[in-house]
Amino acid sequence: MRNLLFLIFLCVFISCQKNTNQENRIKEDVSFLASDKLEGRQTGTEGEKKAADYIRKRFEELKLSEKGTNGYLQAFTFKPKTNPHDEVKFDVNGDGSITGNNIIGFLDNKAENTVIIGAHYDHLGYGGDGSLYRDSIKAIHNGADDNASGVAIMLNLAAKLKNKNINNNYLFIAFSGEEMGLLGSNYFVKNPTIDVKKVSYMINMDMVGRLKKDSTLAVYGTGTSPIFKQTLRSHNNNFKLIQKESGVGPSDHTSFYLADIPVLHFFTGQHDDYHKPGDDSEKLNYKGMEIIGNYIFNIISDLNDNGKLAFRKTKNESSQVRFKVGLGVVPDYMFDGKGMRIDGISENKPAQKSGLQKGDIVIQLGDSLVTNMMSYMRALSVFKKGDKTKVVVKRQNKKVEAEINF
Structure with missing residues (x-):
């Protein structure tokens, strides 16, 4: 035993x-x-x-x-998109397909x-x-x-x-x-x-x-x-x-x-x-x-x-805003303060050319106040290529103003 x-x-x-x-x-x-x-x-x-x-x-x-x-x-086989607005085609044959x-x-x-x-x-x-x-x-x-x-x-x-x-x-x-x-x-x-x-x-x-x-x-x-x-x-x-x-x-x-x-x-x-x-x-x-x-x-x-969970549709705010131009920044999606904090700057884009820096918090773009990601996107959506406007950022508790050329 x-x-x-x-x-x-x-x-x-x-x-x-x-x-x-x-x-x-x-x-x-x-x-x-x-x-x-x-x-x-x-x-x-x-x-x-x-x-x-x-x-x-x-x-x-x-x-x-x-x-x-x-x-x-x-396995899934597809042909890469050449036009970003096209849908990917699955199960294609011939040259250029990827599995x-x-x-x-x-x-x-x-x-x-x-x-x-x-x-x-x-x-x-x-x-x-x-x-x-x-x-x-x-x-x-x-x-x-x-x-x-x-x-x-x-x-x-x-x-x-x-x-x-x-x-x-x-x-x-x-x-x-x-x-x-x-x-x-x-x-x-x-x-x-x-x-x-x-x-x-x-x-x-x-x-x-x-x-x-x-x-x-x-x-x-x-x-x-x-x-x-x-x-x-x-x-x-x-x-x-x-x-x-x-x-x-x-x-x-x-x-x-x-x-x-x-x-x-x-x-x-x-x-x-x-x-x-x-x-x-x-x-x-x-x-x-x-x-x-x-x-x-x-x-x-x-x-x-809890069994099968109830599903609820959510408002996809970003899909309701269309952009003709961009600042050339990577937003900090983890930031939960007021404004839009910049987490990265792309080379040769409007933000870099205007002297914006990583860590800057955008608080105004043009005539619009920026309080969060959604208000930033709305403010950006009104501009087109060739436009000029001002941007105000908070940098180490100081306000810095710059001109943006889109």
Whole structure:
């Protein structure tokens, strides 16, 4: 009897150790996906195929069921857009077409509804149109934060959810083609491998690797289900939360929101290495990633007993504003003060030529006061090429005025 009890204890201990090891692999997963040998994981390249194979093997280790169209893989072929206003054409043949792969694993709890947890794994390769790198020397864009970080937390959640919160099934998707226009998520929604009418909600993680000292965490889509805001607040013991109601944004959650699925998108903010070769694995805040993973797990746990969540459409303010010109700045989307803080300046654009600087807070553009991102966009929308106007910024508690030539 004593030997039997010892064997039972040993089996439980080994099982716990394996689960713990899976949960503690965040840094290992990022280090591989963001290594030079994957050459930036651009969709359709050998580097992306190596990344896909790594994620497939991790899904096998986690004992997720295959839910692609070929094992874990869901291939999609497309022809890149030459006109940014055209729709991408899938399943095309002939020269110039590219094939990417979504990797899809399923945790089947025999439940009525399913939660989708996703993150894109592609990046920019050696740069291309999406790069903000201006050096003439060719360089790999490893994309540690964008978005090896999201994939690593997705895998972490897959380990955490084994035999937990079993009132839902969980579908884990590593998307390709995000950097080319949310292609992988768009394709999945149009060609789902499960019944999307049974999807309760979708969680997306994109650039969650650089939690700053003030612990600011942005969550988008908080208005897409009535229960989200309360749930986010009730489990927040660590973050300065910035909640954005809209379900539309520049990442894969948008594809699901447009299919009437509630979404939450997690994001730790932009930085100087965004879409540049400097986005490397040693610069990530791994402790912060662990805290974010625990936070998302607690949210999922809270929602475990709520059945299929109610969906609510949100006002997509940015889509209602059209621009003929731009300042040539990267807004700080994490800023929650008055005005629009500049997080980056593009070369040879109006802002740089007028002497604006990173960290400046735009408080007036032309005759319009700027109090937030929306008022900034409205103010910008009235100008056309050739116009001149004044801009007033707050720089280290001083007001600075400059002339802008569009």
